[in-house]
Amino acid sequence: MSVELVEVVRSGFRECVHRGSVVLLAADGTPELELGEVHGPIFPRSTNKPLQALTLLRHGFDPVDDHELAITTASHFGEPDHVALVRRLLDRFGLTQAELACPPDLPFDDRARAAALTGAGPSPLYMNCSGKHAAMLATCAINGWPRTGYLDVEHPLQQAVLATVADVTGEPETDLGIDGCGLPIVPVSLINLARAFAGFTTAEPGTAPRRIADAVRADPRVISGTNGPDLLAMATTPGLFCKIGADGVHAGALPDGRAFAYKIDDGHDRARMPLTLAILRRLGVDWTDAHTDLAATAVLGGDARVGVIRAIPGVL
Template structure:
């Protein structure tokens, strides 16, 4: 019985209670950690690899189940903004699709996007936070820094959203409202690129509308972006926009992977070490990779942890026949005991999975 001095916790709302009773996705073991030869931990999840057009090449778990793509949705949001007239140098366009670490070049880039369109950081409507990168956060705190909207890892996207409103004469204030013209365009673009209607809508950590989609749908979208052809007029500096917004976003991310994440981040390393790959991660154990030939991989780790995301992704790429030898440094992680390796975090063997010709 609750103490009279302490208010009783409110009962959960009916919708939340109903959601908790919903059927759980049928995830499968995708990665495991060993210590001295014994399996210590297992990470479950789902994955899919698709061919151009959406044909499934490899799958595990339940890739058709709805999930929230979190920050892996950013490249699709960037495509919507380019379609609406956003025209930025390649480094700044890459930042619009970023979950950046909060280095000086990231914060300066977000400020430049605002300044180019007559705006200040006061226009940002994202949440406040410290820099995401460990080293960047420590340096920020040593300098007396506090959580700000500019330091938050989505500030490049939010600066671009405010800028897109200026370009189109839309209200800047309230640009995160799902009924705002910008967010309506984003929703239409996401539906077109994924080839599916969202199963639900929520709000991401930064405040942006967030759509529930399938791994298969997100893989289709990344395959389309990665295979988009650049126009012949693209300059080496990336200032001249290609004909297709999809190509503009993909080109900027490939050319400036350091702006998409940052120093020491595995997404940046993957794009540097695997030429032509288009990669974006998301909170709650999500990884997307598109390949220049239109194939793509989408991974969701069920427990939301981050450590299994990249080993599983690299193993899926290997199963597709991609040469992943350059990715050895991010494909596994050593397990330490007393400061020395005693085990390994590694992906499960997907070779036992049978590719299917089904189209999801």
């Protein structure tokens, strides 16, 4: 049973609440807090991307720099630098955007979207998962696997992803879903998702998991975008490694292994930042004014602040 986590207060009245489930882990991996259902499987959506990227590194993908590795894990906003990184990755392996099996889309970023609408329109390059798809195609080329049909669960690449997720999370294979980009999505419990993220930050320097965590932390804008939640959370919290997923999923870990994962039941993005910041405070990060600014989102009435979106006091 999920619990009330975030409230929306408008003009002094509690307008609504967002329910969900949260797990926090201590540095030794033991649960510090469990709220709601943290042991049953959920679809982590894009929060699985670091695990998918780990599969690619294990099978010969060797990024030329941190930016190329980061775009492999990205839910990017389709801004020019994001698209340039995806193009560079495709070009490096002699691939074309026509081979990307993610659906055509427009950029999430408003300015990039406006530019795309006055240009060629939707493209798979703009789709937030295009970096992952480009790296998957590169890994197919490296291993001599078919570059067509790589979305199919029976494809060698996806079989490798299933094996990696099982290895990192320790969970048995269950019924798969299909993610928004068309790839198979592996269900994972929140507690094992948090443990997996802790494994990235506590891995030895130079190992594949640590390379991913370090690349993302080096420039978190690559995996996110202007004012994106992962960028804001990591920019205010040195050492944090985190990744959002669609429909209200978020997971992250600090360098010593303290970690979290949560799922907001209704998937509403407005609950995300107040909840993530409340979790970071409970985990004991060094709190700053920047954290305070992010922890409560204004509710506007016209141009005036008439309320707040905040984690419910006393829950975390």
